[in-house]
Amino acid sequence: MIACLSPNGQNTTRGNDAVTKLLVATVEGISVLERERPGAAWQNRGHKLEGKHCSSIMIEPKRGGIFAGFHENGGLYYSGDNGETWERRMNGLTIDHVFSVAYAHHGDRVVLYAGTEPASIFRSDDYGLTWVEQTGVKEAPDCDKWVFPGKPHIPHVKSITVSLADPNMVWALVEQGALMRTTDGGATWIEQKDYSKPEDHNYRDVHQLTMHPVNTNEVWLTTGMGTYHSLDSGEKWEQITDTSFRVGYPDHTFVSPLDPEMMFVSGAMMYPGHWKKVNRADPTVMKSRDRGHTWVDSSAGLAEDRRANIEAMSLAIYPGGFSLFVGNTDGEVYETDDAAEHWTQIASSLGPVSKIYHYKNLLPVPA
DSSP, X not given: OEEEEOSBSOOEEEOSSSOSEEEEEETTEEEEEEOSSTTSOOXXXXXXXXXXXXXXXXXXXXXXXXXXEETTTTEEEEESSTTSSOEEOOTTOOOOOEEEEEEEEETTEEEEEEEESSSOEEEESSTTSSOEEETTTTTOTTGGGOOOSSTTOOOEXXXXXXXXXXXXXXXXEEETTEEEEESSTTSSOEEOOTTOOTTOSSSSOEEEXXXXXXXXXXXXXXXXXXXXXXXXXXXSOEEEEOTTSSSSEEEEEEEOSSOXXXXXXXXXXXXXXXXXXXXXXXXXXXXXXXXXXXXXXXOTTSOSSOOSOEEEEEEEEETTEEEEEEEETTSOEEEESSTTSSOEEEEOOSOOOOSTTGGGGGOOOOO
């Protein structure tokens, strides 16, 4: 089974056995980790598209294609042979900083989406051969308020979530300024903003939206202000954690495929600007057994020095079990196959796993 690990993208894969090949998005390209069989030691097979900062990797399961988005001037690449060779697919993609990629299945037909910086959404109906911009995102009423805190202060579509129940329902999460939703496959978009309050010190700083696999009206939203929960597909939100939570700056969230009450969330103690001041992100993984009402630390086996941030988390599902992977800004990758009771380091020195410049805020101090 092949899986992916990247800061953005649809980081969930399914297969017939445990993962034996993992594609990791780094600032130095796509790192390839392999092992001969489940349980064997992992080997670093080097980088593909070396020197290109990868933001997002997505494995489309119907046809087996892999799509990867790259930092400015990088664009979008496609692999049809499990990541061995890659070709650039930019016809109609007029923005070459591709932040996030996603797929939607309409029966046997596959629709692809790409989110960019500056913030916009592009759609492909021919497996990435051509792309058409869906302008409704960048034309949102409050788009003049969108700004990213770090230079050059350009907002981006950090992540894209496709409904498990309706392939025409898609969320585009603009960092920073909007949670956008379409119910017609991208033709029109509306902003959902019940979570946002005037007193928030981060303006609509949305990160990831996660849908419950059984009750698909139930979703969770991670933001710079904490985590929110909705029972009506994002119309109304309840804040369930805030910035005082152990993961005050949450990012990735997953629901266990074996237990619909169990959830995992990863992220840093505080916001990225603070990391630079103290040269430490202090990240962790938290686990809930009651759908996010209470949480416990679930990071045994992760790096003891919590300077480097966890920037990527992915879920690989196979018959009777699942694995979680995390990657950090020091280029370390960890795996767990026991619901995050214990993590094992499977790679190091891959090159930072990082959204934009986050790794620069956390560079090791020279000895």
